[in-house]
Amino acid sequence: MKLKILFITAFLFLQGQFLFSQCISIELSVTWKMGPDIFNKDSVKSIPILNITYRNNCDTNYYFFKISPRKDGEPMVLCLAMVNYIDFDLLKRAMAHGNYINENFNVIMGKSPWYNSGWDIEGGSVDYIEKRSFSLGVERCLYEIYDYLYSKRHYKTTPQGFYNSFTPSFLTPENIISGFLQDQFVFLKPGEVHVDTYNLIGYKIVEGCFTFLIGQDEIKSYVIGSGEEKGTQEIELPEIVSEYLRYSGGFNTNKVTVCFGEK
Numbered sequence: 001m002k003l004k005i006l007f008i009t010a011f012l013f014l015q016g017q018f019l020f021s022q023c024i025s026i027e028l029s030v031t032w033k034m035g036p037d038i039f040n041k042d043s044v045k046s047i048p049i050l051n052i053t054y055r056n057n058c059d060t061n062y063y064f065f066k067i068s069p070r071k072d073g074e075p076m077v078l079c080l081a082m083v084n085y086i087d088f089d090l091l092k093r094a095m096a097h098g099n100y101i102n103e104n105f106n107v108i109m110g111k112s113p114w115y116n117s118g119w120d121i122e123g124g125s126v127d128y129i130e131k132r133s134f135s136l137g138v139e140r141c142l143y144e145i146y147d148y149l150y151s152k153r154h155y156k157t158t159p160q161g162f163y164n165s166f167t168p169s170f171l172t173p174e175n176i177i178s179g180f181l182q183d184q185f186v187f188l189k190p191g192e193v194h195v196d197t198y199n200l201i202g203y204k205i206v207e208g209c210f211t212f213l214i215g216q217d218e219i220k221s222y223v224i225g226s227g228e229e230k231g232t233q234e235i236e237l238p239e240i241v242s243e244y245l246r247y248s249g250g251f252n253t254n255k256v257t258v259c260f261g262e263k
Contacts, residue, residue: 023249028255047200105123138206145206223235
């Protein structure tokens, strides 16, 4: 099997003064590590990992929502056809879809204003701005692979594609800095770096070329949630949480393309 990794740095300048053109940079990269074989628990294989690296290039403490949530170190795959029961034939069904070795896809993170809405996949071209055709086949395949892996570990059903319905009274400084909400935010002091990792084994299984990118050009100061009286609304995050100031605005970033399989 041939593997090709292409880093596209159209928006991220890694040297000199350009690195600090924004206070925050969010860098995407792919590395490999040895991990358990999902087909054979007694063996290990080389597993592709997507790294999302957050950097604070300024002299102020900042906090903000992460670009992408995680679920046990795995990506949240957006799929319209939800699986609501434990079925250990999920992986067999996913594999039966065949591979997508001759196709190109964009995997877009942070596109939806709803937090935890999952990674969005667009097919047909690596230029996501011009072509926006969906490929539900590969989305369903990836969803079933990751749902199988999660169900196998936990023996219970928790849908992969979900979002939290935040309310104004819930998004308090106390809840953000502690408890389970803490893992959904990045807290960076000047010069600090935070790295989240995501298991890409599902993408390796289905094969094909995947361009990972961030589908927004600025970090928002709000999240879409449930208004306590008037339905869905934009909920502003607290301006200050502990010693951290809320960050909103532009950021430096890049794309990374990974091609799995012969082409």
